[in-house]
Amino acid sequence: MTFENDHVSFKVNGKQYNVNEDKNTPLLFVLREYLGLSATRFGCGEGTCGACTVIINDEAILSCDVPVGEIEGKSVETAEGLQREPNDPLFRAFIKNQAGQCGYCLSGILMASKALLRKDPFVSRAKIAKALDGNLCRCGAHKRILDAIEEAAKSVVDNA
Numbered sequence: 001m002t003f004e005n006d007h008v009s010f011k012v013n014g015k016q017y018n019v020n021e022d023k024n025t026p027l028l029f030v031l032r033e034y035l036g037l038s039a040t041r042f043g044c045g046e047g048t049c050g051a052c053t054v055i056i057n058d059e060a061i062l063s064c065d066v067p068v069g070e071i072e073g074k075s076v077e078t079a080e081g082l083q084r085e086p087n088d089p090l091f092r093a094f095i096k097n098q099a100g101q102c103g104y105c106l107s108g109i110l111m112a113s114k115a116l117l118r119k120d121p122f123v124s125r126a127k128i129a130k131a132l133d134g135n136l137c138r139c140g141a142h143k144r145i146l147d148a149i150e151e152a153a154k155s156v157v158d159n160a
Contacts, residue, residue: 010071012037013081023069028052030068031078039079039107043136050135053108054078060115062134077114079107089155090114090148097148101139109135113149121156128153 009018012035019034031037031054040063043051047065054063055077082091090113093099100106109132116123116131123131128149137145 006069008068008072010073011075013077013084019068021068024067026064027054027066027068027071027076028063031063031076037078037080041104041107043105043108048134048136049105050108050112050132051105053111053135055111055115058115058118060112060131077111079110082110082114089159090117090152093148093152093155094145097144097151099141099144099148101141105135105137105139109137109145113152117149117153117156121153123149123153125150 006023007018007020008023009016011017012031017035019030021030021034028040028042031040032042040054041051042064043049045064047062050062052063053060055061056066056071057074082088085091090110094106094110112132112135113128116128120127125146128146132145132149
């Protein structure tokens with residue numbers, strides 16, 4: 001394995017960053033350890049649980065599978081970005097429906113849901129469930145999560 005430390009420039013939640021890290025370092029590590037953005041969780045580290053889901057250029061992506069060198073010039077959104085949008089329909093619906101319990105998986109689910117609603121605010125419950133198939137939640141909050149996303153989708157459509 002070769003290590004190439006080089007500057008990688010990208011945006012996270014609208015803010016420009018330049019990092020000097022091995023280009024093969026997973027984006028998840030850079031977000032959490034280098035930038036101090038800890039809402040994105042380390043779950044399995046193998047791209048199978050969804051806890052590390054972020055949005056990269058409007059696509060829901062597992063950040064444990066993406067080397068930081070591949071995001072040069074791209075835009076990344078994490079759950080911290082939602083904190084700055086307290087009136088976001090998705091954020092409000094998750095709170096109203098008490099859609100999280102322990103919260104470990106929640107940031108990944110929120111980001112996958114946000115990417116889904118951007119693509120298709122007219123999404124059905126079945127499509128929501130399919131889109132979240134890669135996000136594991138062991139708390140049993142699945143019904144409330146689906147209810148919240150449906151409510152947010154309706155709000156997006158009604159306000160369009």
